[in-house]
Amino acid sequence: MDVENVEREHIISMRVENRSGVLARVAGLFSGRGYNIESLTVAPTLDATISLMTIVTKGDARIIEQILKQLNKLVDAISVVDLTERAHIDRDMAIIKVTTTPETRAEVFRIADIFRARVMDSTNTMYTLEVTGPGRKVEAMIYQLRSLGIEEVIRAGRIAVAREPYGADTT
Amino acid sequence: MMLNGSQIFIESLKREGVDVIFGLPGGVVLKIFDALHQQSDVKVVLTRHEQGAGHMAEGYAKATGRPGVALVTSGPGMTNIVTPLADAYMDSVPIVVFTGQVPTQLIGNDAFQEADNIGISRPCTKHNFLVRDVKDLARTIREAFHIATTGRPGPVLVDIPKDVSINTAEFDYPETVNLRGYDPDPGDDKTLITRAAEAICQAKRPIIYVGGGAVFSNAADEVKALAEIAHIPVDMTLMGLGVFPASHPLSLGMLGMHGSYTANMAIHNADLVIAVGSRFDDRVTGKTSEFCPKAKIIHIDIDPTSIRKIRDIEVHIPILGDVKAVLTELTQALKVSIDGNKKDLREPWWNQLHEWTEQHPLTYSQSDDEAIKPQYVIDRLYQLTTEKDPIVATDVGQHQMWAAQYFKLEHPRRWLTSGGLGTMGFGFPAAMGAQEAYPGRLVLCVTGDGSFQMNLQELATAVLYKLPVKIVIINNHYHGMVRQWQDLFYEGRYASSHLSGLPDYVKLAEAYGAVGLRATSPSDVDQVxxxxxxxxxxxxxxxxxxxxxxxxPMIPAGGANHEMLLEDPPHLGQAATSSVEAPETVTLS
Structure with a gap:
């Protein structure tokens, strides 16, 4: 298969003007041109006039190239970076409510421990767990808990940042 | 200087060099119209429908290269101008549309004549603004004109709530624009220009495929210089017509769905395609997987999203930049590196091109005792007016294609047509916009009996403002292009394409106070x-x-460029899908 045609997940980090309507421009661009949004987070940066959006999307090389170009073309987009193309760290967070029985309670707790999740709330029949980590880790934990009875999952959506190069200060 | 919002609006337009705006008033823009009424620097052309205002602004912009301006009210005023916005967005026309909005404190309350102007126009504008504070009005107008006219041009909408047009602020028109997210000039890549020059030197069967981008970039001279220095034939898109002289020996005319046989065969068999300000639209490429299968492609465009947009079309040398600047450098590079006259290397190519033209020229037949052929009308119109160097506006459909084929243009900005969106109703108001800009010039509107009915109310405006547009209705009592497709692909079932109930157009013109003339036989045509x-x-x-x-010719939708229908297939309207297949391969030394 042609490498160009392989669909891959990409994490796009973009700095935008912190104005009303910017989110609609980005979301409208994706829906209008038929691109996927897997997740999207947005929050202000240290500079109150700028917001940072992290968009997780899927597509082959051609589609990702178009998405990046189209995003860059938005007047309110200050910078657009495809983090997938470089070393980066990404984090997702999920709050998971798991139904428990006396038989499964210990197992749920053990899985939470393995994934370094925190118990936020506990009742006789339910644990509410908080897990943070790379997207894959969060998915793995949800996968393991599924057979034990998940009541509800709320995910924050991915955020990501580029890694600093090693030895940057010595070269 | 303290001014109210309406005065700031007018002063800002004056700073932008605006001499005319096309529009229609309504409740929330009364203050602005009142201010316009009390001055004479900016003329107001009152249209009969907001769509007319939008297309007039487009016609003005296309003919002059300066931004066209429209002013309409909120709600229905705004929704009526959505079509011109979408049209201008597709065809990269610099217009600035001002819409009224309900007072800021009422926004979101479903107030009278309220619509979400920003939300509705977002996908069909290059950018849009809601002005919430009169203090931001001048700066916003400055930014709107800057965005509309730079980079790849396009429509910009500015939404002005009623209270913003009334409140006062200190007027200070900014000298510069500071938009950190907007960089209209990407520069160009010198190494790619060198590579492009090398490819041009080596090509045996090169072709220039030039589109509307060369018109907007004012690059007619540069296109000509490139074609002439390297002896390259030129194909024009519908939007590019006029940017290269139709009478020039290097011109092959229009390519695409209804392009000339030679233009389409040339691009299909080329070994090098130099795409200049064109975007590989589906009406040009036909079946993308078979589009110029033997060619290396150089693509010069100012819009990065246009480059490598079409999945099946590989671009070998993408050059991001302003067409005029890139062509200047490219021609310079060729002057330095070109070895001898390229005429010899390309002689077999030119022999082939001439052979194609001799085999299948653009042609029609007209005898005295049959009905007028539409091509004959365009041909005679061309012959009788070309000396006056007219501006030709068209609507959309068969008449548009015949005008593109038979009205030969020698200069850019003479051709006003709706390409991307294909907006019936565009032509007449666009012609009026151009006429408003150039009162002394001949402006023709070639239209159809269907298209003309979509904005005929502007006859009143044309009469009132003494805009002497000469309207040519190619009247075949059908939505002709729809009927043609029904002939070819729907076994001749004319579903909703016959236009019964047409008005008497001569009486219609007279009812508006214009002059109406009619031709019913070939001998009438010249006289009319x-x-x-x-x-x-x-x-x-x-x-x-x-x-x-x-x-x-016609390339059926989804067909490749060498698969052209050249005439009505036998048994038209029954099972007519066979095409006249041209030779696939051309062997040239």
């Missing part, structure tokens, strides 16, 4: 055109033409 040319004011010419004539 001459009479129109000698009549002051707007004239509507109704040409009753053959109702069954179809546009050829």
């Amino acid at each position: 055109i001459q009479e129109a040319l000698h009549t002051d004011g707007p004239v509507l010419m109704d040409f009753e033409v053959s109702r069954s004539e179809n546009v050829y």
Whole structure:
């Protein structure tokens, strides 16, 4: 298969003007041109006039190239970076409510421990767990808990940042 | 200087060099119209419908290269101008549309004549603004004009709530624009220009495929210089017509769905395609997987999203930049590196091109005892007016394609047509916009009996403002292009394409105070055109033409560029799908 045609997940980090309507421009661009949004987070940066959006999307090389170009073309987009193309760290967070029985309670707790999740709330029949980590880790934990009875999952959506190069200060 | 919002609006337009705005008032823009009424620097052309205002602004912009301006009210005023916005967005026309909005404190309350102007126009503008505070008005207008006219041009909408037009602020028009997210000039890549020059030197069968981008970039001279220095034939897109002289020996005319046989065969068999300000639209490429299968492609465009947009079309040398600047450098590079006259290397190519043209020239037949052929009307119109260097606006459909084929243009900005969106109703108001900009010039509107009805209310505006547009209706009593497709692909079932109930166009013109003329036989054609040319004011010419004539050549949708229908297939309207297959391969030394 042609490498160009392989669909891959990409994490796009973009700095935008912190104005009303910017989110609609980005979301409208994706829906209008038929691109996927897997997740999207947005929050202000240290500079109150700028917001940072992290968009997780899927597509082959051609589609990702178009998405990046189209995003860059938005007047309110200050910078657009495809983090997938470089070393980066990404984090997702999920709050998971798991139904428990006396038989499964210990197992749920053990899985939470393995994934370094925190118990936020506990009742006789339910644990509410908080897990943070790379997207894959969060998915793995949800996968393991599924057979034990998940009541509800709320995910924050991915955020990501580029890694600093090693030895940057010595070269 | 303290001014109210309406005064700031006018002062800002004056700073932008705006001399005319097209528009229609309503409740929330009354203050602005009142201020316009009390001055004479900016003329107001009152249209009969907001769509007319939008297309007039487009026609003005296309003909002059300066931004066209429209002003309409909130709600229905705004929704009526959505079509011109979408049209201008597709065809990269710099217009700035000002819409009224309900007072800021009422926004979101479903107030009278409220619509979400920003939300509705977002996908069909290059950018849009809601001005919430009169203090931001001047700066926003400055930014709107900057965005509309730079980079790849396009429509910008500025939404002005009623209270913003009334409140006062210190007027200070900014000298510069500071938009950190907007960089209209990407520069260009010198190494790619060198590579492009090398490819051009080596090509045996090169072709220039030039589109509207070269018109907007004012690059007609540069296109000509490139073609002439390297002896390269030129294909033009519908939007590019006029940017290269139709009479020039290097011109092959228009390519695409209804392009000339030679233009399409040339791009299909080329070994090098130099795409200049064109975007590989589906009406040009046909089946993308078979588009110029033997060619290396150089693509010069200012819009990065246009480059490598079409999945199946590989671009070998993408050059991001302003067409005029890139072509200047490219021609310079060629002057340095070109070894001898490229005429010899390309002689076999030119022999082939000439052979194609001899085999299948653009042609029609007209005898005296049959109905008028639509092509004959365009041909005669061209012959009788070309000396006056007219501006030609068209609507959309068969007449548009015949005008593109038979009205030969020598200069850019003479051709006003709706390409991307294909907006019926565009032509007449666009012609009026151009006429408003150039009162002394001949402006023709070639339209159809269907298209003209989509904005005929502007006859009143043309008469009132003395805009002497000469309207040519190619009247075949059908939505002709729809009927043609029904002939070819729907076994001749004319579903909703026959236009019964047409008005008497001569009486219609007279009812508005314009002059109406009619031609029903070939011998009338010259006389009607001459009479129109000698009549002051707007004239509507109704040409009753053959109702069954179809546009050829035609590449059926989804076909490749060498698979052209050249005439009505036998048994038209029954099972007519066979095509006249041209030779696939051309062997050239």
